[in-house]
Amino acid sequence: MSKERARRRAEREAEKARLAEERARREAKTARRRELRGRITAVLPKPVRVARQGGVLARRRRAQNAAMLVLFLLVQVIAWLTLDMMARLAVLGLSILIVPVLVTVLFDRRS
Known part of the structure; x- marks a missing residue:
């Protein structure tokens, strides 16, 4: 019984580690994309928004x-x-x- 519990716990921990690794990979990719976008938008001129009157x-x-x-x-x-x-x-x-x-x-x- 104890070996079965230990095996299930090991499976849960392995699954949890796999999900954490996947999440970390996604967050790293998102951070790289955000950083690249920030570098690109820093070079581009800021858009000028002209408000139209709506009366x-x-x-x-x-x-x-x-x-x-x-x-x-x-x-x-x-x-x-x-x-x-x-x-x-x-x-x-x-x-x-x-x-x-x-x-x-x-x-x-x-x-």
């Missing part, structure tokens, strides 16, 4: 800007698909001049 007016302004951009791009695509080179450049120049006027007239931005 109703800010959302409306972003939607208006997106609408003007889509309109501008649509006009340019149509011009580039249908007109010759001089007319394309003329449409581009006029679009660049007219977009601020349209923004002011359509969206009533007085600032």
